[in-house]
Amino acid sequence: MTTTSNLLRAERIKLFSTRAPWWCLALALAAPLGFTALFFALAGPEIPATVGNTQLASGNGRTVLLVLAVLATASEFGWGTMRLTFQAVPSRVPALLAKVAVVGAVGAVLGLVVGFGSWGMATLVQPDADLALHSGAEWRSVLGQSLVFLFTAVAGVGVALLLRNVAFALTVVLVWTQLLEGLVVFIPGAGRHIYQWMPFHAADEFVGAGGFAGVPTQLPAAPLSPWGYLGYFAAISVALFVAGVFVTARRDA
Amino acid sequence: MIEATALTKAYGATTAVNELTFTARSGRVTGFLGPNGAGKSTTMRLVVGLDSPDAGTVLVDGVPYRELKDPLRTVGAMLDATWRHPGRGGRDHLRWLAATNGIPEQRVDQLLELVGLKSVEKTRVGRYSLGMQQRLGIAAALLGDPRVLLFDEPVNGLDPEGMAWIRQLLHSLAAEGRTVFVSSHLLPEMAQTAQDLVVIGRGRLIYQGTMDDFVARTSRHGVRVRTPHADELRAALTGQVEFTEEDGAFVVSGVDSDRIGQLAFDAGATLHELSPIAGSLEQAYLDLTREAVEFSSAVSPSEVTP
Numbered sequence: 001m002t003t004t005s006n007l008l009r010a011e012r013i014k015l016f017s018t019r020a021p022w023w024c025l026a027l028a029l030a031a032p033l034g035f036t037a038l039f040f041a042l043a044g045p046e047i048p049a050t051v052g053n054t055q056l057a058s059g060n061g062r063t064v065l066l067v068l069a070v071l072a073t074a075s076e077f078g079w080g081t082m083r084l085t086f087q088a089v090p091s092r093v094p095a096l097l098a099k100v101a102v103v104g105a106v107g108a109v110l111g112l113v114v115g116f117g118s119w120g121m122a123t124l125v126q127p128d129a130d131l132a133l134h135s136g137a138e139w140r141s142v143l144g145q146s147l148v149f150l151f152t153a154v155a156g157v158g159v160a161l162l163l164r165n166v167a168f169a170l171t172v173v174l175v176w177t178q179l180l181e182g183l184v185v186f187i188p189g190a191g192r193h194i195y196q197w198m199p200f201h202a203a204d205e206f207v208g209a210g211g212f213a214g215v216p217t218q219l220p221a222a223p224l225s226p227w228g229y230l231g232y233f234a235a236i237s238v239a240l241f242v243a244g245v246f247v248t249a250r251r252d253a
Numbered sequence: 254m255i256e257a258t259a260l261t262k263a264y265g266a267t268t269a270v271n272e273l274t275f276t277a278r279s280g281r282v283t284g285f286l287g288p289n290g291a292g293k294s295t296t297m298r299l300v301v302g303l304d305s306p307d308a309g310t311v312l313v314d315g316v317p318y319r320e321l322k323d324p325l326r327t328v329g330a331m332l333d334a335t336w337r338h339p340g341r342g343g344r345d346h347l348r349w350l351a352a353t354n355g356i357p358e359q360r361v362d363q364l365l366e367l368v369g370l371k372s373v374e375k376t377r378v379g380r381y382s383l384g385m386q387q388r389l390g391i392a393a394a395l396l397g398d399p400r401v402l403l404f405d406e407p408v409n410g411l412d413p414e415g416m417a418w419i420r421q422l423l424h425s426l427a428a429e430g431r432t433v434f435v436s437s438h439l440l441p442e443m444a445q446t447a448q449d450l451v452v453i454g455r456g457r458l459i460y461q462g463t464m465d466d467f468v469a470r471t472s473r474h475g476v477r478v479r480t481p482h483a484d485e486l487r488a489a490l491t492g493q494v495e496f497t498e499e500d501g502a503f504v505v506s507g508v509d510s511d512r513i514g515q516l517a518f519d520a521g522a523t524l525h526e527l528s529p530i531a532g533s534l535e536q537a538y539l540d541l542t543r544e545a546v547e548f549s550s551a552v553s554p555s556e557v558t559p
Contacts, residue, residue, distance in 0.1 A: 003355075010352035017345035018338055080336030083303055084393070087330060088353035090302045090319040095353070252304040 007089065007098035014081070015072055015102055024068035028110055029117065031060040036118040040125040049129035051138040052208035054122040058145055059200065059209075061114045062152050063177050069103050069156025070169045077164040083253045092249045096161065100241055103153045111149025115142045115207075137208060140226060144207045147230060152203070155237035161244025192219055199236045206230040254279050254432055255300060255401060260309035262295055262456075269295040271456040272309070277434040277449070279400070282427045284447030284464070285436035288542050292456035293436040294332065297405050300434075301330050313401050314432075323354040329394035330403040334386045339379025343370050343389050346378055351396050364392040384415045391422070401432040408442060420446050440538040444468075454542045476510045478503040479526035480517065489520035502526070 015021050035057030039047050047053055076082040089095040119142045123131045133139050156173065163169040177200055185195040195201055196219060205222055206229045224232060255277040262270045270292040277283035287293050298304040300311050302318040310317065313328050321327050337346050347361045365371045368388040373381070378389065387407060394402060404423070408416045423446055427433045437443050443450065443464075450467050452460040460467060479502045480486050486503065490496050493516060496505040505513055510527050517524050 006352055006355045010349045013345060013349040013352055014338075014341075017342065017349070018340040020340070075338070079338045080333060081338055083332070084336050084350060085353065086303060087301050087332075088325050088350060090321070090324055252298075 003094065004098070007094055008102060010085075010088075011095075011098045011102040014076075015106070020071050020075075021068055021106075024064050024071070025106075025110065028061040028064035028068065029113060031064060032057040032114050033117050033121050035060060036121045037125050040122045040129075049122070049126050049131065051119065051131055051133065051141050054119045054131065055115065055141050055145065055207050055209035058114055058118060058148075058207070059177075059204065061110070062149060062200070062203070063174070065107050065110055065149055065152050066156045066173050066177065067170060069107070069153045070160045070173055071166065072103055073099065073157045073160035074164060074166040074169045078166055086253045093245060096157075096245050096248060100154055100157045103157055104150050107153030108146045108150040111146040111152075112143070114149065115145030137226070140206070141208045144226075144230070148203045148207060148233070151234045151237040154241050155199070158237065158240030158242070158244040161248050162240070164248075196220065196223055197232075199233050202229040202233040202236075206233065254315070255283075255311065255313055255403075255434055256315075257296070257300070257311040258309055260296065260299060260311055261307050262292075262299055262304060263307055269456050270299065270306075273453065273456065273458055274309075275451045275458060275461050277432050277451070279432045280427055280430045281448045282423050282433045282435060282446055283449040283451060284443035285434060285451050285453070286440060286443055286538070287436075287438065287453040287459075289438050291438075291453050291542075293438075293453065294405055295456075296453075297330065297332050297403055297434075297436065300403060301328060301332070303332075323397070325350070325354040325356065325397035325399065327397070327399050328401045328403065329397060329399035330405075331387075331390040331394040331407060332403070332405045334383075334390035334407075337378045337386070337389065340377055342375045343378055343381070343385075344374035346389065347392060347396065350393055354397055356396050360396060360398075364395055367395070368392045383410045384412065387411060387415065387419070391419070399431070402426055402434065404433075404435045406436055406438070408437070416442070452538075452541065459541055475504050475506045475530050476508075476513055477526060477528050477530055478505055478513060478517070478524065480522045480524050482520075482522040485520045486517055486522040489516045489522065504530075 036054060039053070039056060040049065047056065076085065085095050086092050119131065119133075123129075133142060159173055160169045163172060181195070181198045181200055184198060185191050187194065202224070205224070206226045208226065222229075257273055257275050260270050260273040261268070273292070273296060277285075285293055285296070295304065299306050300313065300318060301324075313321070318324060318328065344361060344365060347364065348358065351358065351361050362371075365374050368391055370385060370388055370392065373385065378386065381389065387410075391404070391407065394404065407419050407423075411419070423433050423435060427448070435446065437446075447464055450460060450462060450464050451458070452467075478486065483498075483501075483503075487498075490503065490505065490513075494505055494508050494513070496503050498504075510529055514524065514527055517527075
């Protein structure tokens with residue numbers, strides 16, 4: 001066996017031998033599917049039945065995945081297993097790459113399941129609506145979640161490497177996703193323009209889950225194409241991870 | 254073999270390890286002794302590359318730790334038995350660690366047997382007793398069948414049975430030709446375990462050598478002499494050797510009992526007692542490290558008690 005497969009195996013055992021990741025995965029799946037069902041069953045004309053809107057609730061799953069990635073990484077600093085890992089892999093970087101690969105892969109698979117699951121749930125609840133995947137944009141809405149979730153996981157690992165404390169890192173990602181991004185839009189004047197550059201808004205733009213119709217947040221025309229937005233989101237996630245690796249490799253453990 | 258040369262590490266204004274040079278030989282248990290805060294744990298972290306030294310080097314079998322490929326196969330270290338996820342089973346804890354260095358899973362089972370944790374291998378580690386955690390940490394250190402072993406305070410908090418178990422394990426590991434480097438702040442424990450000794454205080458080397466030498470060199474030597482002919486003996490000793498008189502006996506230092514016996518015989522003094530006295534090992538250690546105790550208490554116990 002090569003070093004790479006050894007390290008991937010070690011990170012896989014680590015991730016799935018505690019309970020928290022399993023709970024997170026269950027929640028990350030149940031929340032978006034449940035909310036999608038509710039939206040399509042109960043909402044009136046404010047949520048038109050489009051393929052893009054089947055992904056409206058995916059943000060909930062994304063947030064839970066972010067929590068999973070932070071827990072899987074930051075808790076290792078808290079419990080001291082990161083030091084054992086560095087004893088076993090003193091160059092450190094390969095071990096951190098293995099971790100992001102495993103957590104990222106879990107994210108990608110979860111994204112695929114959430115994307116298709118939400119779409120499937122919506123078609124079940126509103127069988128009369130035309131939710132068939134005709135265009136490339138509609139395929140992107142559903143399949144694209146896989147990429148969004150992959151880079152969400154990368155960002156979570158990165159933030160945890162930078163902050164190294166479970167409570168601190170969780171607070172930062174939750175306040176960011178649940179409060180700050182949404183509040184930016186209400187800053188008078190520049191707020192709407194800044195909001196268009198918020199990372200998770202970028203992720204939503206990529207999959208076409210742009211938000212509720214009729215909500216008074218009339219945004220200026222989008223500055224990037226959907227794929228441009230994905231590139232922007234991916235760049236931020238990778239930058240966070242690279243910064244986290246850089247800091248962790250140099251610091252005393 | 255572990256070779257540290259002029260190892261120095263400071264955290265902010267505190268110099269934890271200061272120009273420390275020592276060697277731990279293979280086939281020996283080397284005790285690493287010093288008061289709390291002397292820099293023992295820092296030194297061990299430097300050995301396994303968790304921290305980077307500000308100056309100096311430390312080599313394990315001639316190589317810096319960070320250059321070892323699959324280091325668990327060369328160096329096994331238990332620096333802190335509480336480095337584990339409490340929600341993970343003991344077996345899974347060893348499995349992931351073994352996987353990092355490509356160590357086969359049969360080895361995990363072997364070690365669970367060896368340290369007596371087979372029956373609780375699936376139990377979450379958070380429920381382990383302190384002794385069980387230490388055993389798990391020791392199993393983790395032995396995973397790669399390493400030639401060099403480091404243990405930081407392995408008997409802390411263990412019952413006498415656990416202590417005896419670890420002591421015996423360390424001896425058998427050294428007997429197999431491995432380097433065993435084990436820290437403690439308790440000399441009596443070390444006296445029973447270690448063959449070689451590295452003593453540090455405030456991050457500096459105080460003593461390096463064999464345990465036997467340490468005992469011989471630091472013990473207060475003297476010979477206690479009793480005689481009914483005190484005047485004759487006093488006259489014979491005066492000017493020849495240093496001595497004191499207490500409770501009707503002489504305590505002579507600087508010469509051995511053969512010479513004193515001869516002097517007494519020449520002076521015609523009958524001897525009722527001629528016995529060498531060895532000072533306590535613990536006292537010698539306290540004398541040696543007194544200067545180096547980092548937090549010496551400002552108030553003596555007698556001032557506290559009314």
